[in-house]
Amino acid sequence: MNSPDPLAPPALAYFADLTVEVGHPQVLSHGPRGMRRLVPITGGEARGHGWTARVLPGGTDFQLIVSDTLSELDARYGLETDAGDLIYVQNHAVRSAPAEVMAKLLRGEPVDPAQVYFRCNPRFETSSPTLGWITERMFVGVGVRHPTQVVMRFFTLP
Numbered sequence: 499m500n501s502p503d504p505l506a507p508p509a510l511a512y513f514a515d516l517t518v519e520v521g522h523p524q525v526l527s528h529g530p531r532g533m534r535r536l537v538p539i540t541g542g543e544a545r546g547h548g549w550t551a552r553v554l555p556g557g558t559d560f561q562l563i564v565s566d567t568l569s570e571l572d573a574r575y576g577l578e579t580d581a582g583d584l585i586y587v588q589n590h591a592v593r594s595a596p597a598e599v600m601a602k603l604l605r606g607e608p609v610d611p612a613q614v615y616f617r618c619n620p621r622f623e624t625s626s627p628t629l630g631w632i633t634e635r636m637f638v639g640v641g642v643r644h645p646t647q648v649v650m651r652f653f654t655l656p
Contacts, residue, residue, distance in 0.1 A: 508656065510654070519646060520539055549629070555586020574588050590620075593643070611643075614643070618650065
């Protein structure tokens with residue numbers, strides 16, 4: 499009897515699409531590691547198979563602009579499903595692009611998403627019996643930054 503290869507590359511399974519509304523960035527410092535910014539998360543929505551949620555206002559994207567081509571992002575926010583379940587999201591991301599494209603992003607200007615590498619690793623916490631499985635899985639995602647929102651698609655590694 500042949501069993502599946504436990505070291506085979508995992509396939510991705512669709513989890514959800516998110517549209518996260520963001521406010522105006524606040525620059526905190528220009529330190530030795532780069533520029534630190536806070537971007538307020540003001541709302542949005544999430545849609546997965548069989549569920550929808552709203553992005554709760556009050557979250558923040560903690561950004562470290564490492565260089566003129568690289569940003570490290572750490573977004574933390576909440577979701578509330580239509581069923582009333584609450585989900586905490588912490589999403590680590592890397593965003594890189596040519597310097598002129600990153601400069602436009604930092605100024606809040608639209609850019610061609612094909613010129614930006616935006617990959618993320620969201621983690622979830624919830625006490626929801628229906629969605630509790632998401633606390634026990636790994637996720638990856640891709641994203642696009644628009645002037646007033648971030649659009650992402652998340653996948654689970656089954």
